[in-house]
Amino acid sequence: MxxxxxxxxxxxxxxxxxxxxxxxxxxxxxxxxxxxxxxxxxxxxxxxxxxxxxxxxxxxxxxxxxxxxxxxxxxxxxxxxMAYTFQITSVFSRLSVHENVALAARRRLGGDAAAVDGAVTQALARVGLGDRADDAAEDLSYGHQRLLEIAMGLAQKxxxxxxxxxxxxxxxxxxxxxxxxxxxxxxxxxxxxxxxxxxxxxxxxxxxxxxxxxxxxxxxxxxxxxxxxxxxxxxxxxxxxxx
CATH class of the missing domain: 3.40.50.300 (P-loop containing nucleotide triphosphate hydrolases)
Structure with a gap:
């Protein structure tokens, strides 16, 4: 075991x-x-x-x-x-959806912009937010902000x-x-x-x-x-x- x-x-x-x-x-x-x-x-x-x-x-x-x-x-x-999503959303509301996930991805990947962009695209696609990448996080519904948090977690592998x-x-x-x-x-x-x-x-x-x-x-x-x-x-x- x-x-x-x-x-x-x-x-x-x-x-x-x-x-x-x-x-x-x-x-x-x-x-x-x-x-x-x-x-x-x-x-x-x-x-x-x-x-x-x-x-x-x-x-x-x-x-x-x-x-x-x-x-x-x-x-x-x-x-x-460890990755954790809060009971109350903790996204950066004025940043774009893409940038929120990129912040999380950079913790793992550093300054490799191409790798970060790839990780962001993959994470957003997995939670169904691929078409909202350029939207401000504050424009997402509460439920979609929860999915954004999960994408931020996924980007950290x-x-x-x-x-x-x-x-x-x-x-x-x-x-x-x-x-x-x-x-x-x-x-x-x-x-x-x-x-x-x-x-x-x-x-x-x-x-x-x-x-x-x-x-x-x-x-x-x-x-x-x-x-x-x-x-x-x-x-x-x-x-x-x-x-």
């Missing part, structure tokens, strides 16, 4: 005495699509923020690609092969993509195209998907991790999670949405 590309041991975070994430052990094998779900306030955002280096843990360790990255800043984790609510704001036809894209990407990279659309989760995920009150409530295949009585009581049965 392959060593995990991402793992945590005892990962915890408290805010002013409130335990948001408590002693989480988590292993993500290479080239898996893993979904992270849970009710509002389950600790998903805090957990992911620690994974990517936005906030430090108050306990535990994080390993990425065999190295301890617990104390590394976010940009150093990106340089090692990451070993791990963390996608936070990627289908939010997408039309049904765009969600269908997104699912095709994720299936293609699964052959190239590892994906951690934080997603409220349970139909998307159940269709795309190889395995699902369920957080509740900052702890891992359950982990398993979509069929196992769907049949889990504890998960039904805490999340699926309530119709709760991720946050």
């Amino acid at each position: 392959s060593a995990p590309i991402l793992s945590t041991r005892g990962l915890s975070r408290a805010f002013h005495g409130l335990q948001a994430v408590s002693n989480v052990d988590f292993d993500l094998p290479p080239n898996e699509v893993r979904a992270l779900i849970g009710p509002n306030g389950a600790g998903k955002t805090t957990f992911v923020s620690m994974l990517i280096g936005r906030i430090p843990p108050t306990g535990g360790r994080i390993a990425f690609d065999g190295a301890d990255v617990t104390d590394l800043p976010a940009h150093a984790r990106v340089a090692r092969g 990451p070993r791990l993509m963390i996608l936070d609510e990627p289908t939010q704001g997408l039309a049904e036809s765009e969600i269908a195209a997104f699912k095709v894209l994720i299936r293609e990407l699964a052959a190239e990279t590892t994906i951690l998907l934080i997603e409220h659309n349970m139909a998307v989760v159940m269709e795309l995920a190889d395995r699902i991790t369920v957080l509740n009150f900052g702890e891992v409530l359950a982990e398993g295949t979509p069929a196992e999670i769907h049949a889990n009585a504890d998960v039904q009581a805490a999340y699926l049965g309530t119709g709760g949405a991720d946050a």
